[in-house]
Amino acid sequence: xxxxxxxxxxxDGVVTLELFQNxxxxxxxxxxxIAQFEAENPGIRVEQNNVPDALSVLRSRLxxxxxxxxxxxxxxxxxxxxAQAGVFRDHTGAPALDGLxxxxxxxxxxxxxxxxxxxxxxxxxxAQVLLYDVDLFEQxxxxxxxxxxxxxxxxxxxxxxxxxPFAFTYKDAWTAxxxxxxxxxxxxxxxFWDDLRAxxxxxxxxxxxxxxxxxxxxxxxxxxxxxxxxxxxxTAMARGEASMYLQGIxxxxxxxxxxxxxxxxxxxxQWADSDEPAAMVSGIDQVLTTVEGAAHQAxxxxxxxxxxxxxxxxxxxxxxxxxxxxxxxxxxxxLLAGLKTYLDEGRITGFPEHQMLAGVNLGGxxxxxxxxxxxxxxxxxxxxxWDAAYERESL
Amino acid sequence: xxxATPTAPDRVVPLGGSGRPAxxxxxxxxxxxxxxxxxxxxxxxxxxxxxxxxxxxxxxLKSPExxxxxxxxxxxxxxxxxxxxxxxxxxFPRALGxxxxxxxxxxxxxxxxxxxxxxVFARNMDRRFFRFGFYFLLAxxxxxxxxxxxxxxxxxxxxGMDSLWGLVLxxxxxxxxxxxxxxxxxxxxxxxxLEEAAALDGASPVRRxxxxxxxxxxxxxxxxxxxxxxxxxxxxxxxxxxxxxxAQYTLPLVQYAFQGQxxxxxxxxxxxxxxxxxxxxxxxxxxxxxxxxxVVRGSVK
Amino acid sequence: MTTSRRFxxxxxxxALLAFFAFxxxxxxxxxxxxxxxxRGYGDWEWVGLKNYELLFSDARVGRAYRFTFGFAVVAAVxxxxxxxxxxxxxxxRIAFRRTLRAVFFVPNILSLLIVGYIFNFIFSSAVPQxxxxxxxxxxxxxxxxxxxxxxxxxxxxxVWGASAVTTIIYLAGLQTVxxxxxxxxxxxxxxxxRRFSRVTFPILMPFVTINTLLTxxxxxxxxxxxxxxxxxxxxxxxxSMSVLIFSAxxxxxxxxxxxxxxxIFFVVIALVSLFQVRTMRSRERV
Numbered sequence: 007x008x009x010x011x012x013x014x015x016x017x018d019g020v021v022t023l024e025l026f027q028n029x030x031x032x033x034x035x036x037x038x039x040i041a042q043f044e045a046e047n048p049g050i051r052v053e054q055n056n057v058p059d060a061l062s063v064l065r066s067r068l069x070x071x072x073x074x075x076x077x078x079x080x081x082x083x084x085x086x087x088x089a090q091a092g093v094f095r096d097h098t099g100a101p102a103l104d105g106l107x108x109x110x111x112x113x114x115x116x117x118x119x120x121x122x123x124x125x126x127x128x129x130x131x132x133a134q135v136l137l138y139d140v141d142l143f144e145q146x147x148x149x150x151x152x153x154x155x156x157x158x159x160x161x162x163x164x165x166x167x168x169x170x171p172f173a174f175t176y177k178d179a180w181t182a183x184x185x186x187x188x189x190x191x192x193x194x195x196x197x198f199w200d201d202l203r204a205x206x207x208x209x210x211x212x213x214x215x216x217x218x219x220x221x222x223x224x225x226x227x228x229x230x231x232x233x234x235x236x237x238x239x240x241t242a243m244a245r246g247e248a249s250m251y252l253q254g255i256x257x258x259x260x261x262x263x264x265x266x267x268x269x270x271x272x273x274x275x276q277w278a279d280s281d282e283p284a285a286m287v288s289g290i291d292q293v294l295t296t297v298e299g300a301a302h303q304a305x306x307x308x309x310x311x312x313x314x315x316x317x318x319x320x321x322x323x324x325x326x327x328x329x330x331x332x333x334x335x336x337x338x339x340x341l342l343a344g345l346k347t348y349l350d351e352g353r354i355t356g357f358p359e360h361q362m363l364a365g366v367n368l369g370g371x372x373x374x375x376x377x378x379x380x381x382x383x384x385x386x387x388x389x390x391x392w393d394a395a396y397e398r399e400s401l
Numbered sequence: 402x403x404x405a406t407p408t409a410p411d412r413v414v415p416l417g418g419s420g421r422p423a424x425x426x427x428x429x430x431x432x433x434x435x436x437x438x439x440x441x442x443x444x445x446x447x448x449x450x451x452x453x454x455x456x457x458x459x460x461x462l463k464s465p466e467x468x469x470x471x472x473x474x475x476x477x478x479x480x481x482x483x484x485x486x487x488x489x490x491x492x493f494p495r496a497l498g499x500x501x502x503x504x505x506x507x508x509x510x511x512x513x514x515x516x517x518x519x520x521v522f523a524r525n526m527d528r529r530f531f532r533f534g535f536y537f538l539l540a541x542x543x544x545x546x547x548x549x550x551x552x553x554x555x556x557x558x559x560x561g562m563d564s565l566w567g568l569v570l571x572x573x574x575x576x577x578x579x580x581x582x583x584x585x586x587x588x589x590x591x592x593x594x595l596e597e598a599a600a601l602d603g604a605s606p607v608r609r610x611x612x613x614x615x616x617x618x619x620x621x622x623x624x625x626x627x628x629x630x631x632x633x634x635x636x637x638x639x640x641x642x643x644x645x646x647x648a649q650y651t652l653p654l655v656q657y658a659f660q661g662q663x664x665x666x667x668x669x670x671x672x673x674x675x676x677x678x679x680x681x682x683x684x685x686x687x688x689x690x691x692x693x694x695x696v697v698r699g700s701v702k
Numbered sequence: 703m704t705t706s707r708r709f710x711x712x713x714x715x716x717a718l719l720a721f722f723a724f725x726x727x728x729x730x731x732x733x734x735x736x737x738x739x740x741r742g743y744g745d746w747e748w749v750g751l752k753n754y755e756l757l758f759s760d761a762r763v764g765r766a767y768r769f770t771f772g773f774a775v776v777a778a779v780x781x782x783x784x785x786x787x788x789x790x791x792x793x794x795r796i797a798f799r800r801t802l803r804a805v806f807f808v809p810n811i812l813s814l815l816i817v818g819y820i821f822n823f824i825f826s827s828a829v830p831q832x833x834x835x836x837x838x839x840x841x842x843x844x845x846x847x848x849x850x851x852x853x854x855x856x857x858x859x860x861v862w863g864a865s866a867v868t869t870i871i872y873l874a875g876l877q878t879v880x881x882x883x884x885x886x887x888x889x890x891x892x893x894x895x896r897r898f899s900r901v902t903f904p905i906l907m908p909f910v911t912i913n914t915l916l917t918x919x920x921x922x923x924x925x926x927x928x929x930x931x932x933x934x935x936x937x938x939x940x941x942s943m944s945v946l947i948f949s950a951x952x953x954x955x956x957x958x959x960x961x962x963x964x965x966i967f968f969v970v971i972a973l974v975s976l977f978q979v980r981t982m983r984s985r986e987r988v
Contacts, residue, residue, distance in 0.1 A: 055646075057646070062554075062642075063645045065741075065742050067645075068744075084955075087741075091743070091744045093744070176847065176936070177826070177935075178933075179933065179935050179936070229842075230842075231847075233825075233826050233830065233843045233844020233846060233848075234844075237667075238826075245469065263666075264465065364955050364956075365950065367937075370934070370937040370938045370941075373849070373935050373936035373937045374849055374937030374938075374939075377848070377849050377936060391762075394756070394759070394760055394762075397756060398756055401739040401749045401753070401756075434795065435796065436794055436796055437797070439791055439794045439795075439796050440797045440798065440802075442791065443796060444802070446788065446806075449862065450805055450806060450809060450862075451805065453821065456820070457820050457823075460823065472823070473828060473831065518717040521714055521717075522714065525710050525714070530714060531710075531714055534714055534717075534718045537718065538718075541721065541725055543968075543971065543972045544729055544968055545922070545944075545971050546923065546944075547943065547947045547964050547967065548729055548732055548964040548965065548967065548968045549728035549729050549732060550947065550948065550951075551732060551735070551947070551951050551952075551960060552732045552735065552961070553724070554952075555731075556724070556727070556728055556731070570724075571724060574720050574725065575725065577717060577720075577721055600706070606705065607709070635811075635812065635814065635815075637813065637815045637926045638925050638944070638948070642948075642952075653815045653816060653926075656815060657815060657929070657930075667823065671823075674816045674820060677813065678812055678813065678816055681811050681812065682808070682811065682812075689804050689807075692811070693803070693804075693870055696810065696867060696870065697870050701874060701912065
């Protein structure tokens, strides 16, 4: 697995593609899919390359003008930055898109804020939900909460019965982002991020409601939320030590790894004080794309199209515990199958953190504000960082 | 470190909040009596070094269920196979091999090149070129690594040096200023006549260095070897930014890269940590006196 | 001797060239980038001193300096005090001297990253366990999750790691104190603390200088243990300059901006080092 895999021109007519991907959990699934693909396409070999800090490495490869043939990344603000810099090829009308959920394709365009360009092909989606322990809920006779008031009432009921309502894991900054991503979208006014970029809205005002609710939930937290990390939270959920958990669906396999018998449920909550049905916060778990100027474009696109066939989509969904980008593939996991209706009906909203500028330390600001329990401080701090980052980026 | 060394009576500050009150130990040179109070205090203080190891070992040997209990408790059932699993999960042999290659490479290349450069500089300090070069190297010691880190990443990857041998080369180069300082100081204490005699016999500079000078540099060579080995073996930041292929990750880097994959399995993580620390501890147990001596000589210069 | 001279110039030139190419050149490149808006890839433009202007109003940078220097001073003082005490103890007429000396030196040979991971567990699990067993509120939660106390955790690990070498250097220093000096002091009736402060400490002064220089310089670069324990958090309570330059420079696409940050950091470090050497030298002469 050299850095230059795929550069060498084939003597035997075999084209080698490098699949550069940033999801270590996916190594096994990709290996299996690659084996199938190679069996069907004898002229193409695919070498998988997964490194931690994949984005830094990818950036240095771009500088070196040694781009990998196929890139698989998480659809986040880093991907947006690269897409907006014109690094990726336009995939509008690509064969790989046939049969994919239009909502997933639109989610990618929303992410990159490009209407006429499609920077890649979304192959899997994730979601940010309220996870709960089905056994604990049944024992206590609790209904699944779907509004903010119900969440608070449920939490109080658990606490009154001597239980721990929520597991929060604020030692890891990114998990504070997970909670914030879940609660924030519905509490923001329509078109908030566009207004913010236009200077017609501020984070100082916009984030107060979500921040207030995050602080209120701390009253129902585990013993040491600021000393507990992601692994600790997963362990607590696995052992039935907490009833509810605000995390992405990627936590489900991690929780089950500790205790395969744990019964988990998932709920989409309307966090705002509103009667409207809530949309599920969903993002693109893996987006496949090719780099402008990279070799073997045709073969690379063939591989990407292979990943969107129903069989591959099933393998990806079941292997990674994420949603397939095809509406006609059902996840084997009941928990995911239940949530998938939100995707099929297009009732989804993006991760708010993807709207942040790259230089804003969102996780850090969340940790600081949660510890101080001052809801106003979050928006103020983020607005200051936003302004500074905006100035730096517009140099 | 002989028994005849004088002793200084003194206050011992308790380490790490061990809660011991400060003690006075009155000792006079010439008295042979062992001060058991002082010994006891130091033994208690040494717990601050040993306790983390105790916790690491017991955690590494627990089963997932036992991890829920007290971290201080001994395992009720000793899970030695945690080590086997950890070896597989992180591909320990490969990481060990990478660390060994980088360390051995850095030690050999540093020793051979830096000693030669140090000797050449020491013997030519009367020439302006070398004086200037010497001060240039010394001045560079002020530049912290983070300053060159970002451009270095671009440069090494552009040159295809984002690999183990690239690291080896960088270590040898970055060790140069300090080692030149060490060697020049020492070479000046070696009588020039020895080299002159060899030169009159018609020995080439390389031969003179190899057969006359290098053997005389042995005390400093030991220091250079030890410092280069410790530096390369334990380094994290430079491999982190320079290496791009995961298959070439060194032991510390593997612990970092697998944080996500250890997931909730603290036992595996700790088994992996202990195995990553073990080789150097083993070397230390064997060559303790030599290593301490080498490090001290390097620091006091 | 012409072959000899040509040989010397070749060796010197190769060495200096290699050093220039892989150390000086990146430093110069860093300065070059600091005058651009380069992200590390793609197009870039000259922006003059804009990056430097923005640095001075960047609250993150201010906080990183405050943490880095506050940490370095506290950790250096603690390391030196503890090491001096340990060294004096180890130099005493104690049993198991070799074994004890060997044990206290162990932290020096270990990877600080891995030690950081182990201490992360200690602060998150082992210490709170004792804290709640003893009913001590402040210790029953992880200090690493507390923005006001997380730095203490970083200090503990750093002092733990650094004391090894510092102690051994002081021990070497103590062994240079001649027996006669003590005998003379004893005749004068100087004992205990008085003898330490009047006789031993002044003789150790050069070693204090070395150790202070070495520890401060090392602590200003603090990186590994932070990555292992807090990642710079909570918030940015433990984000050192090295961590800031690394994380923002690579991940947030602030390549040029953090290059400027690194250049200023270099100037600050150089000034601090010069200042340290000066004051220490002048004090030694007194």
